[in-house]
Amino acid sequence: MTDCGCSKAKAELEEYLHNELASTDAADIREHMSGCTDCSSELHVGLVLTEAVQRACKEVAPEQLRDQVLLSIRTIQATH
Template sequence: MMGAPMDEGCSCSEARAHLQAFLDHECDGDLRSRLEAHVASCEHCSRIADAETHLREILRSRCAEQAPPELRARVLGRLSVMRSTASVITAGGTTTVHSRVIRYTRG
């Protein structure tokens, strides 16, 4: 195992297992505190967390771009919308669901 020993309250394997939740601020207080202390004191885990944060920033910036309005209109115009309708029949303690699919094509 690389990095800081478990005297920080968290091992490298535990830090890696919870890295995504940690970066998403989804960990409870105790786990979050232990992970913060570990990442701050473990060079290896700190690099992994920094790399993941950097990757998230790159992805976020790339996903912010929107398609040109003309492309959006063309795509929406060609989408097929499927709608399922269902009817429920109960007879003699048995429930039967009948469904049919209707396909609508726009444009």
């Protein structure tokens, strides 16, 4: 493994977070992240955002709210 450098680590951060890299590329980025404070900070932010989005995608609006939103949409569509 070789240190891939900040440019590559940051450019491929999203793919790294989603396990979309070849194992050698992921290992190079992981190695770089372990020794680079700046990149590991960006990794932390990426992890927090990814987890927040995953949680938000699992949440379901209450049925009453969904019905109200759909009714509002239909009302708007009917008048336009």
